[in-house]
Amino acid sequence: MIKVRIPPVLRDVVDGARQLEVEGATVGEALDALFARFPVLRERLTTDGQLSAFVNVYVNADDVRHREGLATALGATDTVILLPAMAGGSR
């Protein structure tokens, strides 16, 4: 199971959870599993199937944009962290 850390601004959607566990071999799969459980998250964080420019995704300390994006592989001890991009993001 992969740990996913939820930022404060999204916690109302996940019943206040700071951290959730999902299955996923890649970041993309983990996020899909998350969105399947909490469809409102998909609404908030994606537009037309693409992750919002306002979200940054990290695997442990690494921004996934510096790795393989959503295809970044996940190991059992990895934590996926969702954080606001703070402003314009990259798109």
Add this chain to the structure above:
Amino acid sequence: MTIVAPNAPTITPSFVPGFAGLRCAACGTPAPHGPRFVCDRCFGPLEATYDYAGIAESLSHETIAERPRALWRYAELLPIEEPPADGLAVGYSPLVSAPRLAVRLGLRHLWIKDDSRNPTLSFKDRNVAIAADRARQFGFHTLACASTGNLAASVAATAAVNGMRAVVLVPADLEPAKIAQAEALGARVARIDGPYDVVNRLCLELTDDFDGWAVVNVNLRPFYSEGSKTVAFEIAEQLNWQAPDVVIAPIASGSLYTKLRRGFDEFASVGLIEASPTRYVGGQPAGCAPVATAFATDSDTINPVSRPDTIVRSLAIGSPADGLRSLALARATGGSIEAVEDVDTIAAIRLLAETEGILTETAGGVTIAALRSAVERGVVGTDDEVVAVITGNGLKTLDAIVDGPARDVIEPSLDAFAAWAAHEGVS
């Protein structure tokens, strides 16, 4: 009744707050007042809003002229309820004419907005002053930040005069002088193993866990970032109530660069200046130029730089929060965003110092070098009225320009000195 002491921010009773709350810059949803920076609905960035119509009625050249020359001079257009009674003596930095440098750059009307002279020697004092005021109001006891140097010193000093604790997070390989400055000003400095973007991410995470901590560039960002507008306000007033043809500023996160435009636009919105087609030129170091690269390649995407490689540490932000807005600003106004090699940055520091007597840090060198490039590119014309924003003091980055081995010590005799003078070519 006006208090005229330069560092007393109290202003005339003519002040009526203009701040009208926070709102999402992306979807427009209003946000509740508080230490928030992210929209609940769409995750976009929050920004401050103002009652421009109300401000237009109460603010005039005359009312402003009566006020002390300090940051709170334009308080109606800042996200505060009232100017604080205390604090560092921030703002109203000199706008100096730069005729000698102008000649060297092929210009006729060049001004330097010299923010190297603020209390902690950078423009950041403007932003932190507002953040600290809000932090106090929201009941925070610790002022914190992620910093490439200047912000850390500013947070340290501002916390000191506000009776708050300062904790600053910096990349571990930051210049020793900057770390020393922040520590001497009373901050606890956490040297983090990673570049700025990693430090910044850590700060985002810690706002969750550390109660009572105001991370000025994170959970107070919508308030903090507004301070940069005062650079534009002052330039407009100092140019006798008009905007220049061209403004040049360095781009780290892009916040300053984009807030300059906002400042001039707001002055026009409230009738203090005429709206004018100012061009915005930005400068980035070539070793960390995500926005300049996007500009040069006509791209609509900003590719973050994972490992910045430049002596210009203060601009080494690989993932600029306002990168897209900066790109849009340069394009929309006919400006440009220039990438500057470190060797040209150093030459530009020396050029500014030797022509105008202003010693700026590496980010200032990028700014002057970017101006030179923009002139060569034809973005800036000979007869343009140009203002270059110098954001920090050169004493912070002396290592970048000191060259060669230690000088020989000269014997205290006239002969020895004459020999040295001859060797230096100054006899």
